[in-house]
Amino acid sequence: MDHSLRGYHATVTTHRDHPAVRSHDGELWIQLQHGGDHRIVHAPSQAQPSALPSEVVSSIEADAGIPPKPDPATQAKFIAALNAIDPEIVNGKEGKAIDRARNQCSSAKESPDNQAKLVDLTNQRFLSPEHPEGFGEATATKILKAVRTHICPVR
Template identity: 45%
Template sequence: MRIRTVAAAVLLLTAAAGCSSNTTAATSAPPPAAPAVSPQQSAEASAGAGGLPPKPDEAAVAKYVAALDAIDKDIVHGKPDTAVSRGRDECSSIGQGKAEDELVQLAIKRFTSPDHPQGFGPGKAAKILEAVHANICPTF
């Protein structure tokens, strides 16, 4: 995107200076290169304060679901996409710097199932929070 913007600006400057015969200096200079950004820096920048982490790949989802199933099989209850969405929301709260007890309360509210409409209680919610942090947003 930046390269196109710079190229368009160079073309506009060249067209504006069309009367001048010395346009080679403006057109022969290469556009500035975009700064190199690692995938982790990109994820951290997009997450920002309270932002969502990127969606995990299939391997990370499998590991996350296994961690949740080890706590209680009913947490995921056959809906891994929902579990990932809830985990990413929990990561947003982690990124906002909320206190541990508040994060546990949010996990109780977020992670529900038909058999646990009021959540899984503080003990399991704390373990869910650990699984989320370890598997969905370890850099938060």
């Protein structure tokens, strides 16, 4: 990590101000805070793969409540659960669905007992071309259950 960033508290966020490591388009944003000084660091995932070392990203993800990427069997079960709800949720983009679920875990860590907020954030996070405003409360509730069952189980 750059020495000029020592002492800063890192908060992972997206351009939509939802806690996450990667936004829906794959961009990485990190808000750094130290006293009254605030910085936003943008690390394009494809343009500069070495922008942040993987161990730094993993540490930030863990602090934000984002679990590691699931193993192939868990991933397959999660994708099957989403497809059973509505195939449009995955829409052929399994990696994006997994990333959205991992990011949802961050929200679940922040507000574990606020079901209404988690359903709302799920509805904002899981979008598709046919559902640009989300899938609605009933479907978002089912998606959240799948996320909590397969990606970040409630303990």
